[in-house]
Amino acid sequence: MITSISGPPDGGPFWLTFFGERESYGFLPEFPRGRPAYNEAMNKRSLSVVDRLIAELDTALRVVAAPARPAKPSPAADLEPADLNDTERAEAAALMRVNHAGEIAAQALYRGQAAVTRDPELREALLEAADDEYDHLAWCADRVHELGSRTSLLAPAWYAGAFAIGAVAGFGGDRQSLGFLVETERQVAEHLEGHLQRLPPTDTRSRRIVEHMREDEIGHGQDAADRGAAALPPLIRRVMRASAKVMTSVAHRI
Numbered sequence: 001m002i003t004s005i006s007g008p009p010d011g012g013p014f015w016l017t018f019f020g021e022r023e024s025y026g027f028l029p030e031f032p033r034g035r036p037a038y039n040e041a042m043n044k045r046s047l048s049v050v051d052r053l054i055a056e057l058d059t060a061l062r063v064v065a066a067p068a069r070p071a072k073p074s075p076a077a078d079l080e081p082a083d084l085n086d087t088e089r090a091e092a093a094a095l096m097r098v099n100h101a102g103e104i105a106a107q108a109l110y111r112g113q114a115a116v117t118r119d120p121e122l123r124e125a126l127l128e129a130a131d132d133e134y135d136h137l138a139w140c141a142d143r144v145h146e147l148g149s150r151t152s153l154l155a156p157a158w159y160a161g162a163f164a165i166g167a168v169a170g171f172g173g174d175r176q177s178l179g180f181l182v183e184t185e186r187q188v189a190e191h192l193e194g195h196l197q198r199l200p201p202t203d204t205r206s207r208r209i210v211e212h213m214r215e216d217e218i219g220h221g222q223d224a225a226d227r228g229a230a231a232l233p234p235l236i237r238r239v240m241r242a243s244a245k246v247m248t249s250v251a252h253r254i
Helices: 037-044 049-065 086-116 120-146 155-171 174-198 204-226 234-251
Strands: 002-006 012-018 021-028
Touching: 049 086, 049 155, 086 120, 086 155, 086 174, 086 204, 086 234, 120 204, 155 174, 174 204, 174 234
Parallel strands: none
Antiparallel strands: 002 012, 012 021
16 A cells, blocks of 8 residues: 655655555656646656556645746736735735635646547647646745735645546547636636736735736637637536635635
8 A cells, every 4th residue: 555655846766655665666857847747747758547647646746735836937026015904915815815726726627638638739738728827826826925824725625626627527528628628717817807806906916916817817718719619508607607606715715
């Protein structure tokens, strides 16, 4: 029975521990800053089922537990921090925590879809979109901490649930998977627009990050539509919206 997995976060040998006996298993290369191991490994060689499971577990642990390192600097890096009162700071932190939880889910959603598609070109497009979301993840986490708060305690649940949803959508076929992606990005863009209405006007750092994220989400949705996405039934869209409302309401507080 595997009882633990250990290894350096930036690449190198890693080990599986079987009932207390550590055995060297393989070698994880060092990957470019901001691009999780799974994304690169998926495109370098054909992976066995065991390889894929280990790579997915590694990525999930990095996303939910390790500090995110963006490939691109935060769009708010050149802005001075605003002088917010306690109420404004608390609300901004809660909104950015919700956004961070959404980016956790986005990582898992794209990976769930990439894991089941048989189209290499689509898989690469999904993983490239996940790279953008990984930058968003890091920017949101940094901003939450700048505001003196923490990210959601339920990150593992957001990741697991979104990965399952992405995989189920992917099993429906590529056009349906792309349709799910289009609708997801449309709802996310609406959600971010709502946050721009709620963030304190003087919190220019949070606002700049959210504006940039919204532009990226619109671009991802348009790319999916251009690839031949199928329209989703109204019932599925309503279920997606209700599920997102549950996540955002909970992440706002926990």
